[in-house]
Amino acid sequence: MSNSKVANSGKDATSAYNVEAVRAQFPIFEREIDGQPLHYLDNAATAQTPRAVLDAVAVHDSRHRANVMRSIHHLAEEATEAFEAARGQVAQFLNATSPTEIVFTSGTTGAINLVAHAFGGTLQPGDEVVISQVEHHSNIVPWQMVRDRIGITLRVLSASADGAVDLAALQAIVTPRTKLIAVTHGSNVSGAMTNVAPIVAAARAVGAKVLLDGAQRAPHGPIDVQALGVDFYGFSSHKTFGPNGVGVLWGRSEVLDALPPFMGGGEMIRTVTLDETIYAEPPHRFEAGTPPIAQAVGLGAALAWLCAQDLTGAARHEQRLTGRLIDGLDDIDNNRGLIRLIGPRELDNRLPVVSFAIEGLHPHDICQLLDGHGVALRGGHHCAQPLMDFFGLTGTTRASVALYNNDGDVDAFLNGLDDVIKLLKP
Numbered sequence: 001m002s003n004s005k006v007a008n009s010g011k012d013a014t015s016a017y018n019v020e021a022v023r024a025q026f027p028i029f030e031r032e033i034d035g036q037p038l039h040y041l042d043n044a045a046t047a048q049t050p051r052a053v054l055d056a057v058a059v060h061d062s063r064h065r066a067n068v069m070r071s072i073h074h075l076a077e078e079a080t081e082a083f084e085a086a087r088g089q090v091a092q093f094l095n096a097t098s099p100t101e102i103v104f105t106s107g108t109t110g111a112i113n114l115v116a117h118a119f120g121g122t123l124q125p126g127d128e129v130v131i132s133q134v135e136h137h138s139n140i141v142p143w144q145m146v147r148d149r150i151g152i153t154l155r156v157l158s159a160s161a162d163g164a165v166d167l168a169a170l171q172a173i174v175t176p177r178t179k180l181i182a183v184t185h186g187s188n189v190s191g192a193m194t195n196v197a198p199i200v201a202a203a204r205a206v207g208a209k210v211l212l213d214g215a216q217r218a219p220h221g222p223i224d225v226q227a228l229g230v231d232f233y234g235f236s237s238h239k240t241f242g243p244n245g246v247g248v249l250w251g252r253s254e255v256l257d258a259l260p261p262f263m264g265g266g267e268m269i270r271t272v273t274l275d276e277t278i279y280a281e282p283p284h285r286f287e288a289g290t291p292p293i294a295q296a297v298g299l300g301a302a303l304a305w306l307c308a309q310d311l312t313g314a315a316r317h318e319q320r321l322t323g324r325l326i327d328g329l330d331d332i333d334n335n336r337g338l339i340r341l342i343g344p345r346e347l348d349n350r351l352p353v354v355s356f357a358i359e360g361l362h363p364h365d366i367c368q369l370l371d372g373h374g375v376a377l378r379g380g381h382h383c384a385q386p387l388m389d390f391f392g393l394t395g396t397t398r399a400s401v402a403l404y405n406n407d408g409d410v411d412a413f414l415n416g417l418d419d420v421i422k423l424l425k426p
């Protein structure tokens with residue numbers, strides 16, 4: 001079945017979006033892979049970094065490098081200023097009420113583990129945390145660890161047939177013992193977005209908190225945590241056009257204020273004696289040790305860069321490419337029932353992440369053969385084994401689009417896949 005809503009050529013209403021001008025800002029696309037252009041469709045794993053971000057990090061490290069919030073000298077003050085300015089950029093990106101709601105972490109995984117330790121440590125045996133079958137392992141394993149440490153009960157929302165968090169059983173799963181609902185904002189496997197409002201309403205009805213894993217949503221533009229009405233939001237810099245090694249936990253002020261620290265060490269304290277410690281206020285209470293300073297500065301630059309792009313045009317462009325990917329899979333399949341799309345067919349309210357399975361072909365083999373066409377994909381369980389179990393698969397092949405991908409990338413993928421299938425499934 002072809003998706004009729006989508007034009008199947010590079011030239012349509014979205015042509016006003018100048019993808020080549022965006023792409024030209026990414027030095028990585030100057031390189032070739034075995035003599036072929038790079039067709040990078042593994043953005044859900046890690047996005048590429050524009051020159052503006054590479055420069056911001058290089059300038060920081062070559063001109064302003066020092067530790068933050070410690071020494072009284074020129075460089076230390078500049079470094080602290082740049083680090084705190086980055087916090088301000090993140091606050092703006094998330095529409096936080098204050099930069100003090102922004103905690104720098106190592107990534108989404110670091111953000112969720114922080115909540116699992118700090119908030120999880122306040123839970124009592126028998127309290128309940130709700131997750132879903134759609135989650136990345138980083139929003140499953142930390143809660144299993146809390147369960148095993150404290151004796152809480154984990155309750156799980158199922159996946160729907162198109163790989164979204166299924167809310168049909170929400171009212172039954174959320175109980176007066178629920179203390180937190182921790183779910184993804186959008187799936188890294190299916191691309192399905194989560195319907196957040198009913199989750200927040202169900203949580204509020206029993207006084208529970210809500211955590212959203214925003215790893216896959218953040219690369220697509222600003223997020224309004226206040227409008228979402230959640231309590232915690234996490235995302236990773238490296239998926240959002242920034243450097244590796246840094247990420248964000250946003251926490252509602254009053255929620256962060258009430259939490260104990262996760263790690264102990266330098267800079268998270270007000271005073272220390274050999275007998276006791278008085279902790280600093282958030283966010284520093286949650287940032288023990290030297291933080292990833294240049295990386296945070298790079299993240300600030302990445303968010304500023306992202307917000308300066310034509311994001312409405314980019315969203316339409318990504319949606320059109322997603323439609324071309326889905327239609328192209330249908331065309332290659334040609335009613336043979338070989339290719340199984342894992343994710344919604346509808347293009348509205350979905351991330352540009354397209355997963356599929358081909359009967360009898362291992363995703364790693366597909367990825368390896370497509371790599372020979374210069375196409376970078378991801379194949380495997382995508383750190384979402386419970387979702388794979390739901391679909392009765394061990395893995396999928398995933399093509400994920402960012403705002404710099406063009407029709408040439410989609411063509412290379414579809415032509416390459418067609419060749420692979422002709423070769424392996426004649």
Ligand SMILES: Cc1ncc(COP(=O)(O)O)c(C=O)c1O
Binds near residue numbers: 045110138
């Ligand atoms: C939905 C989702 N959550 C969490 C993560 C973990 O992100 P990180 O490895 O950057 O901590 C990922 C990474 O793929 C993801 O896709």
